[in-house]
Amino acid sequence: MGMASGQIKIGIRTIWDIPKEEYFGPGQLTCAGCGPSLAVRHILKAAGPDVIVVNATGCIEVTSTQYPYTAWGVPYIHVAFENAAAVASGIEAAIKALNRKGIANAKAKVIALAGDGGTYDIGMQALSGMLERGHGVLYVLYDNEAYMNTGIQRSGGTPRFAWTTTSPVGSRIRGKVQSKKDIMSIVIAHHIPYAATASIAYPIDLMNKVRKALDALNEGPAFLHVFAPCPPGWRIDDSKTVEIARLAVETGVFPLFEWDHGKFRLNPPSNMHVDKSKRKPLINYLKPQGRFAHLKEEEIKAMEAEVDGYWDYLTRLLKAFG
């Protein structure tokens, strides 16, 4: 088994420090090259065995729990689509009450896991409630930028111009009209102890953030926004998941940063990217993806302006809270 609870957690510096234990077993039914399954595997490795996972309905849920099999080596519950944060609140409260009353002596930490649909859209209310009430729960958003499980429909997390089956490329409307919702700002507005972005392309950064987040749970909720590409949904080759995720960071589309007890911090390599010249050209990220194949010059320019605008916002955050 993994680390004994109570043991001091050593930061993960290289891949050799990554625990060998697997808590997200083989045999799940995810697609080849699934980004979210990589995220879950590494999150659980970092967290160790003393956790309880609450999973919203979605890709990971349907592919990992097909009765009579399960991929989960830790306690797991799925209830519905929009309520992972509420279910997690109940579990956290139960552990608190049972421990206090001497009925149980549980040390398990609670991790809620939901996709972009289950977080940006249908789960937003329950998430906000959980954050406002201050439950010691780590909420992980694995973001594959659309409702992939039902067959690639747009969500509040889908980027502007992206093709999905409900934001098709037509002669009058070309892909998603609206921009991606700034979920991190919404979460940070709840003034929780710890929130961070992470990517499956940077597993060491991801795993260290998981541990930092779990350590913050004594003070209140923590939130991780994990970027996790979906080959069939993004129209990329199965072998390109990590490469595309890395390009998202390198082009500045998905910056890695932390909101740590009121301090804002950009993480490598995004800490270099305030200077636009250090970012790779946006086209490197867009070109390999079929969902952006229809983009014209001016649409790419508009997208670039959006990325620049977000960086401008982050730069101001850095000045104010860095």
Next chain:
Amino acid sequence: MTQVIEKERERSVVVGKVGLTTNYAIAHAVKDVDVDVVAAYPITPQTTIIEKLAEYVANGELDAEFIPVESEHSALSAAVGASAAGARVFTATSAQGLELMHEILHIASGLRLPIVMAVPGRALSAPISIHGDYQDLMNVRDTGWVIYIASTAQEAYDTVIEAFRVAEDPRVLLPVIVSYDGFLMSHTTEPVEVYDTKAVREFTPRRHNTRPLLNPERPVTMGALATPDWYYEIKYQAINALRASRGVIDEVDSEFNRRFGRAYGAVEGFMLDDADYILVTYGGAATWNALEAAKEARGRGLRAGVLRIRLFRPFPSNDLVKRLADAKAVAVVDRAIAPGSPVEGPVFKDVYIALREAGVDKPIVSVIHGISQRTMYIRDFYELYYKLRDIASTGNVPRESLYMGLR
């Protein structure tokens, strides 16, 4: 009203007779059984239950986590999580709140989680009405919960205590609703005998770890995906458990009687031994007003009786048939409507099927009354008894629901 077996009753268990609304009686019972987690959201007429529970927690009278959730959907979701983690859990709601929970009602019973919920019944929007009827409850009757409908504050208090025993019994493991009249009971103060806390806790021992729980020492996966190969069989187990819960419900009721000197049964009959004309009711106001009417009718020579349904799910068909078999005509008073049904009284349909299935063929009439707390006058029920007499003598049985009190 109740079947007190004085000789077996340990009087010492009663610590006092206090004036409580049914909502406060519910909160008192929740405190007495030492609930661990309360997750709830305010809605009229349920609110005073959770206000009282918040007060108990704030004063240290109840050692529980009170989760003031942001919606009823989250209330039941948090209750599901807490129950899956091994806590004793309570929630309460009414009307729109119960409708918002609807999705999770099915999941709570499907996951076999012993949650107890109080539901003071209320009319559903639109038009919006905060007043009492049972439309909300009838809309959730097919969600696989055990459902009681209480008729007094005392019964509500007692039933919550029984409900935890039934829900957590390893032979049952199903959630339980305790319902009663919104406002007419929820906000009406009645004398209630409350019991010694120790006695209540002895009666409701914890069954922590007698069911699969979310525990890292023994990881389980709950809420798995079932393909059509498995779904039907798993669902059927819950259906069967609800059916079989009746044995445990009766067992708990008689044990409750031995301990606290009260038993209620699945149905409660009044003046039925020689009754020709019987009103079948549920809840407080309909039952007690029908009983007053029955007494008046008997004063004038009409053999009237009342049969109250206390256990709504699983439906006590045999008990009803036994008590109604010798009547000349029966009316079922529904405080809810099943629009577009062949006959529009929801409980009428259950009673009708129970009687016909048992081969009992007698005039049975569907009556709708008390919608959004439209006053159910004693004289309405009095007239209904005479109507039943006419129906029995002429054989002209109405084929549609009679809407009483409708202007």
